[in-house]
Each structure stands twice: as structure tokens, then as C-alpha cells.
Amino acid sequence: GAVVSQHPSRVICKSGTSVKIECRSLDFQATTMFWYRQFPKQSLMLMATSNEGSKATYEQGVEKDKFLINHASLTLSTLTVTSAHPEDSSFYICSASGGQGPGETQYFGPGTRLLVL
Amino acid sequence: AQKVTQAQTEISVVEKEDVTLDCVYETRDTTYYLFWYKQPPSGELVFLIRRNSFDEQNEISGRYSWNFQKSTSSFNFTITASQVVDSAVYFCALSGWNAGNMLTFGGGTRLMVKP
Numbered sequence: 001g002a003v004v005s006q007h008p009s010r011v012i013c014k015s016g017t018s019v020k021i022e023c024r025s026l027d028f029q030a031t032t033m034f035w036y037r038q039f040p041k042q043s044l045m046l047m048a049t050s051n052e053g054s055k056a057t058y059e060q061g062v063e064k065d066k067f068l069i070n071h072a073s074l075t076l077s078t079l080t081v082t083s084a085h086p087e088d089s090s091f092y093i094c095s096a097s098g099g100q101g102p103g104e105t106q107y108f109g110p111g112t113r114l115l116v117l
Numbered sequence: 118a119q120k121v122t123q124a125q126t127e128i129s130v131v132e133k134e135d136v137t138l139d140c141v142y143e144t145r146d147t148t149y150y151l152f153w154y155k156q157p158p159s160g161e162l163v164f165l166i167r168r169n170s171f172d173e174q175n176e177i178s179g180r181y182s183w184n185f186q187k188s189t190s191s192f193n194f195t196i197t198a199s200q201v202v203d204s205a206v207y208f209c210a211l212s213g214w215n216a217g218n219m220l221t222f223g224g225g226t227r228l229m230v231k232p
Contacts, residue, residue: 103150108162
């Protein structure tokens with residue numbers, strides 16, 4: 001149980017285009033979903049937290065107009081990188097949690113490698 | 118504020134050796150949760166264990182074991198008889214009561230198991 005999928009797994013795009021990444025919880029309802037960014041050989045950096053039906057909460061320094069997050073249902077959240085530039089190239093990982101309470105386990109998707117040319 | 122420190126950035130062992138990955142945490146919450154995740158080269162983080170602050174019993178799962186010591190604020194992870202498939206980056210993470218279900222990650226330890 002607790003499977004999270006992410007699509008696409010890898011994307012290459014031209015500078016200036018927008019890229020949408022989907023995160024789905026396959027066998028449970030995800031009250032909360034998280035989006036992380038990971039640079040090579042570094043730890044995960046939380047970008048934003050999204051709860052179903054409400055606006056995402058962004059971490060300090062993350063541009064909400066650049067990284068649009070939508071959590072339209074209990075099984076789907078999307079991250080759209082708008083007008084992508086080479087510095088947005090990174091590994092993006094989502095996670096999903098069945099609750100908002102303290103200590104709820106986050107289950108992670110397989111990640112999306114974004115390369116902006 | 119919460120903090121997780123994994124002092125070992127890289128560890129290299131030969132297959133069948135035992136290896137311990139260290140994790141030290143800081144939190145002001147009296148109730149908190151500790152996690153370990155494995156990130157193999159494919160990139161996906163695999164959940165390994167969740168432990169709450171009131172349960173100090175050590176846990177064993179196959180070749181994996183965890184030692185939780187509140188007195189030293191540590192939650193160390195031992196792999197017995199390591200295998201090449203254990204090669205991955207391992208992250209320790211903390212979720213304090215007042216943080217909801219947000220995680221604070223350590224920097225990760227890259228484990229390389231050589232045949």
C-alpha cells in the first residue's frame with residue numbers, strides 16, 4: 001500500500017516553456033501533498049505544502065507565481081513550472097500523506113528530472 | 118526550530134560488513150516522530166521506519182535495526198551483513214508535534230557497498 005506515482009519521470013524542455021508534473025496517490029486519499037526539489041548530492045528542499053481544496057503554502061524563497069501548485073482532488077496534485085529557465089533544472093519529488101496530523105508518514109513519488117535547455 | 122544532523126556524508130563498506138548510519142536530532146517538542154528513508158540511484162525515497170518519541174524500544178526488521186536513544190537525541194540505523202543492493206542515500210527525518218506532518222531532513226548519508 002501507500003503508492004505514489006509521478007509523471008513524467010523525465011522531461012526536457014526549451015527555455016520559456018511551461019512544464020506540468022503530476023503527483024498521484026494510487027491507493028490512499030492524500031489530504032496533504034508536498035513538493036520538494038533536490039539538487040545533486042544534496043538533501044530535499046521543501047517547496048510547498050498543499051491541502052486538497054485549498055491554496056498551497058509556499059516556503060520562503062519559493063516563487064508561487066513560478067511554481068503553480070494545484071491540489072484539486074484527494075489523489076492528485078500538480079506542479080507547473082512556468083516559463084522554465086535553465087536554473088529550474090532539478091529533480092522534483094512529491095510526497096503524499098493521508099492526514100495532516102503530527103507524525104503522519106509521507107510517501108514519496110519516484111521523482112521527475114527536469115532539464116531546461 | 119528543528120534540526121537533523123547526519124555527520125557521515127559518505128560511507129564505503131565491503132559486502133557482508135555491518136554498517137551504522139548516525140542520526141542526531143534537535144527539537145523543542147516533547148512529542149515528535151523520527152523517520153528513515155532510503156533513496157536508491159533511481160531517485161525514489163522509500164519509507165523504512167517511523168518512530169514516535171515515547172517509544173524507545175529498538176526495532177529490528179530483517180537485516181535492518183534502529184537504535185533510538187532520547188538521552189543522546191540519536192536515532193541510528195544499522196544494516197547487518199550489508200549487500201550491494203543496500204547502496205543508496207539514506208535520510209533521517211524529524212517531524213515535531215508543532216510542525217504538523219512536515220519533515221525536517223538530515224543531509225543524507227551515501228552508502229556504497231562494494232562486492
